[in-house]
Amino acid sequence: MFDNEHEKKMQKRIYDKFIPAFLSNLLANELLDMDRLDDKEYINQVITENLHLIDDIKIHVIDYNAFIDGMKSEIDQSRLMTAVVLGGTCIEHIMNHFYQDALPLLFNLEQGEVNKAIGLLKLPDKVGWFYKITTEASLPEGLVHKILEIISLRNKIVHFQAIPELGDTKGGSHRKLNNIIESFDVPSIVITIKELEVELEKIKYDLWPEIEVANEIFERLFR
Structure with missing residues (x-):
């Protein structure tokens, strides 16, 4: 079993890899308004609304x-x-x-x-x-x-x-x-x-x- 510290590091590593990869896919599919890229609340909303696209993600999260x-x-x-x-x-x-x-x-x-x-x-x-x-x-x-x-x-x-x-x-x-x-x-x-x-x-x-x-x-x- 992993200790809590190790689990936190793993979760952060996954987060740091996944969010940019998912954002890049949203951008590639023109699902983000280019005039609202400074609006974190808006971006979070778009991510939440499009979580169903995870299975179709074309830019992958890879950690070696x-x-x-x-x-x-x-x-x-x-x-x-x-x-x-x-x-x-x-x-x-x-x-x-x-x-x-x-x-x-x-x-x-x-x-x-x-x-x-x-x-x-x-x-x-x-x-x-x-x-x-x-x-x-x-x-x-x-x-x-x-x-x-x-x-x-x-x-x-x-x-x-x-x-x-x-x-x-x-x-x-x-x-x-x-x-x-x-x-x-x-x-x-x-x-x-x-x-x-x-x-x-x-x-x-x-x-x-x-x-x-x-x-x-x-x-x-x-x-």
């Missing part, structure tokens, strides 16, 4: 702190393999959720079509050519390189194929994998995840100005 906290915990306990798997999985989730937002808004795709597109693409596609087609922009080359390194290492762990280690050799696959992981800067994965989030946040602001307006309303009226 649990992944990152889990990674840091595994690193602190020298469980680097698990940390790499968590980091790679987090990156994959971030890209998938980005497309869950982008594809319906930009191309008016249905949820089934979105899921099919995401399911058919590999991670290099999601950070490469498909990202360019979707956003008409590119992720920084250095960031893409780091992401692909992390995913490659994650795949080596997840799809590990054991080769027996002989007493007089250093050729065992488990030992080789350990050497690769120990030579990799695993804590830097957290930095890469943050860099990816920043880049996607910037492109979201370019594609959907409503997100920036919603964040401004939230900071001014709901903090």
